[in-house]
Every structure is written in structure tokens, then in C-alpha cells.
Amino acid sequence: MSQAAPSETTPTETATETRTFPLSFSVTPSEAARSVVEREDILADPGFGKKFTDHMVAIDWTIAEGWYNARVMPYGPLQLDPASSVLHYGQEIFEGLKAYRHADGSIWTFRPEKNAKRLQRSARRLALPELPAADFIESIKQLIALDGEWVPSAPETSLYLRPFMIANESFLGVRAAHQVGYYVIASPAGAYFADGVAPIKIWLSTEYSRAGRGGTGAAKCGGNYAASLLPQMQAYDNGCAQVLFLDGETSSRIDELGGMNVFFVYGTDTLVTPRLTGSILEGVTRDSIIQLARDRGMTVQERDVTLGDWQEGVASGAITEVFACGTAAVVTPISQLKGPGLEIGDPDAPAGRITMALRQELTDIQYGRLPDRHGWLTRLDVPVGTE
Numbered sequence: 380m381s382q383a384a385p386s387e388t389t390p391t392e393t394a395t396e397t398r399t400f401p402l403s404f405s406v407t408p409s410e411a412a413r414s415v416v417e418r419e420d421i422l423a424d425p426g427f428g429k430k431f432t433d434h435m436v437a438i439d440w441t442i443a444e445g446w447y448n449a450r451v452m453p454y455g456p457l458q459l460d461p462a463s464s465v466l467h468y469g470q471e472i473f474e475g476l477k478a479y480r481h482a483d484g485s486i487w488t489f490r491p492e493k494n495a496k497r498l499q500r501s502a503r504r505l506a507l508p509e510l511p512a513a514d515f516i517e518s519i520k521q522l523i524a525l526d527g528e529w530v531p532s533a534p535e536t537s538l539y540l541r542p543f544m545i546a547n548e549s550f551l552g553v554r555a556a557h558q559v560g561y562y563v564i565a566s567p568a569g570a571y572f573a574d575g576v577a578p579i580k581i582w583l584s585t586e587y588s589r590a591g592r593g594g595t596g597a598a599k600c601g602g603n604y605a606a607s608l609l610p611q612m613q614a615y616d617n618g619c620a621q622v623l624f625l626d627g628e629t630s631s632r633i634d635e636l637g638g639m640n641v642f643f644v645y646g647t648d649t650l651v652t653p654r655l656t657g658s659i660l661e662g663v664t665r666d667s668i669i670q671l672a673r674d675r676g677m678t679v680q681e682r683d684v685t686l687g688d689w690q691e692g693v694a695s696g697a698i699t700e701v702f703a704c705g706t707a708a709v710v711t712p713i714s715q716l717k718g719p720g721l722e723i724g725d726p727d728a729p730a731g732r733i734t735m736a737l738r739q740e741l742t743d744i745q746y747g748r749l750p751d752r753h754g755w756l757t758r759l760d761v762p763v764g765t766e
């Protein structure tokens with residue numbers, strides 16, 4: 380049965396592309412687009428991840444043709460053969476970034492080239508094809524060209540962009556799929572902390588890991604999230620908002636939360652975050668916080684932090700603040716770590732001063748309230764395909 384024979388080629392080695400960049404997109408406007416009133420109604424209270432814009436992006440890939448058929452089309456269900464490999468073997472990756480509306484009405488996104496590169500790294504790990512960065516950025520501009528009105532303007536709101544890639548070949552053999560789809564959907568997002576930034580309690584999972592050595596921890600893939608959901612439920616059951624994972628090898632080092640990186644403030648001038656071991660997701664927010672802290676003259680250390688370090692640091696007063704960070708919630712203060720027979724920190728502690736200053740500076744840059752001194756912003760509401 381020739382179909383089941385292992386493939387001699389990996390997706391990324393084939394389909395040498397002799398095209399121009401970026402791909403050109405065909406556009407099919409939705410005939411069911413929401414009215415201005417309906418849209419404004421949604422944007423007045425969007426929540427997170429519940430409502431979607433009128434359009435979506437799709438690009439197809441096959442091992443023979445490479446990337447082709449780039450299009451913007453009405454938002455709607457995907458047609459998937461029940462044998463699609465993503466449904467059986469979880470060959471899927473995603474990204475998350477935001478479009479921000481500035482005071483002058485213009486629309487911007489934050490360091491999208493980092494997301495493009497990370498999607499490529501995730502693709503390599505999941506044996507999916509790499510989407511060229513130019514196509515990634517163009518796909519977002521194309522979607523904003525039709526759905527720009529969906530970027531809300533109230534303080535701390537944004538349009539959350541969710542690019543993702545799935546293996547959609549109809550084949551139950553176990554190998555990297557020869558047919559793949561890349562999509563972008565967008566969802567208006569309200570202020571994450573509607574009533575002001577509130578510190579959270581987090582739950583230490585002593586039973587489960589999200590990643591192991593050589594695993595997929597550094598890739599942004601759905602499988603990592605699937606594995607985090609049971610411990611996340613345990614976090615809720617214990618009154619905590621998020622789950623914290625230790626490294627899978629020694630269960631002593633702090634890795635990260637289910638979907639956020641973690642930072643410790645030592646004294647007033649040192650910021651410490653776990654080094655990238657291969658089982659930690661390399662957050663764009665993490666990288667940006669490191670830069671902003673260095674700009675402030677803080678010492679930043681990327682190193683191992685053990686559970687013992689955390690416990691002793693809080694007990695001695697050396698650790699003054701702890702926070703988590705990621706695109707969705709930006710920077711979230713952590714008041715307490717709880718676990719079986721464990722409580723570190725004061726659940727009633729207010730948000731830390733340095734935590735809040737870094738949060739403020741980062742959002743000020745993202746919303747255009749401070750100069751973009753590192754060239755982190757890309758304007759999205761520009762005529763597409765013209766740069």
C-alpha cells in the first residue's frame with residue numbers, strides 16, 4: 380500500500396518556491412457582515428474570544444505546490460474531512476497577537492515579525508510547513524483591510540488576532556501531513572482587567588507537567604494546552620486563576636504558567652525570569668519586558684529559579700514582586716502561589732510597583748502613548764500589498 384509508505388521528504392524541503400513575496404490574496408467580502416449597530420453593540424462589551432469579525436484569512440499548502448490560494452473570505456465553519464490528520468494526531472500550531480487602535484484612529488500591531496518567526500519554529504517542531512514571514516504579516520494586513528472597523532477604541536481594548544495552522548490531509552497513517560491549511564481569525568477583546576489590574580493566586584501543579592525534555596514545550600501548539608486543561612481545572616478548584624508548571628525533568632525549577640511566562644522582582648532593581656530551556660515558550664511579552672527593564676537600568680537575569688528560591692526569596696524579603704506576562708493579559712501581578720501543603724506569598728498583597736510600571740510602559744508603547752523607541756510597532760491599516 381504505497382500511501383502508507385513513510386515519506387522520504389519533509390514538508391519544508393519540498394516545493395521550492397519561485398514566487399514573489401508576499402502572496403497575493405483574493406478577497407470575497409461577506410454578504411452577512413454585521414451592521415454598524417450590531418458591531419458597535421459587540422464592541423461595547425466584547426469579553427474575550429467569544430465574538431469574531433466578519434472575515435477570515437485562509438492559505439492552502441500541499442507538499443507539491445507549497446503555499447497557494449491565499450484569500451480573505453467570510454468568517455465561517457471549516458469543512459474538514461473526518462479523517463483530517465489534525466483531528467487524530469493533533470498536528471496544529473497557533474499564534475496570538477493584537478491589533479491596537481491609537482488615539483488618531485490608526486491601527487497597529489506589536490512585533491509581528493516575532494510571531495511570524497515563532498510560528499516558523501513551532502512549524503518545524505510539529506513537522507508543518509513554514510509560512511514565510513512576509514505572508515504572515517500580509518495575512519494580518521489583509522484581514523484588517525476588511526475588518527479594521529472591528530478594532531475597538533476604548534482604553535485597553537484590542538482586536539485579538541489568532542493565526543493557526545492545521546494538518547488537513549485525509550489520511551490516518553502516522554506521518555507529517557502533505558496537506559495543510561493556515562488561517563487567521565480575529566476576535567475583539569475587552570479590557571482584561573475591567574475593574575483595574577488585580578493580582579491573582581496561582582496553583583502549583585505537582586502532579587502534571589506541560590512539557591518534558593525534547594518535547595513540544597517551546598512550540599505554541601494546541602497539544603500543550605490540551606495537556607494543561609486538567610491541572611488548570613485543579614487550579615480553579617483550589618481558588619486559583621492559573622496553573623504553574625515545574626520543569627518535567629527535576630520538578631524543582633519554575634517553568635511557566637499554562638499560557639504565560641513568569642518574572643520575579645528582587646529588591647528594586649533586579650528582574651529574574653526562568654531561562655529558555657526548551658520546555659518554556661519564548662513569549663514576545665517576556666522578551667519585551669526584559670528589554671524595558673534593561674532600559675530602566677535594571678539588572679535582568681535569565682536563569683534557573685527553583686521552588687525553593689521562590690519560597691526562601693519571599694520569606695527573606697529578597698523577592699518583592701512576582702508577575703506573569705503574555706499577550707492576552709499583558710502583565711498580571713501574582714500575589715500568592717498555592718499548592719498541596721504550600722502557600723507562598725500574601726493573597727491580599729497589592730500589585731507591585733515595578734510590575735505595574737512595566738505594564739504601563741508596555742501598554743503605553745502598544746497604544747501609541749509613548750514613543751516606539753525600539754521600532755516594535757507595525758501599522759496595519761495601510762493599503763495592502765503596497766510595501
Ligand SMILES: *Cc1c(COP(=O)(O)O)cnc(C)c1O
Binds near residue numbers: 638661706
Ligand atoms: C503564548 C504563550 C505565552 C506568552 O507569549 P506571548 O508572545 O507573550 O503572548 C507564554 N506561555 C505559553 C505556554 C504560551 O503559549
